[in-house]
Amino acid sequence: MSQQKRSVNESFFQRVYEVVKQIPPGRVTTYGAIARFTGSPQASRMVGWAMNASHSYSEAIPAHRVINRNGLLTGKNHFRHPRMMQELLESEGIRVEDDRVVDFSELFWDPYKELI
């Protein structure tokens, strides 16, 4: 029973990680898009929570490629250094101005379209 419940929880986090891991370098996506793709359209907060928990995950999760729907780097404060998120993005060729991804709509990576 409890094992079943745990597997459900793992499934949600697992799915989030699986999606995030497949974001190509130089592209970004949103919490909402991942939440929709993982089956809980309104659970975008949980996606952020999953990113917070991604530290204890065995594999590296490119959490810096997950931003909010406005293209803002809302999660930067949760990195080891607040500027790390922007630096990682810029190292992939993404321009960031004032905590916002430039040309966000063009760089947006939609799991539904790209992942099928």
Add this chain to the structure above:
DNA sequence: AAGCTGACTATGG
């Protein structure tokens, strides 16, 4: 144990 919080988002005024 019940309630608050939060790396969000959509909607309504």
Add this chain to the structure above:
DNA sequence: GCCATAGCCAGCT
């Protein structure tokens, strides 16, 4: 176009 509200749900107090 900004502010308030509500839905979501795991973890923390």
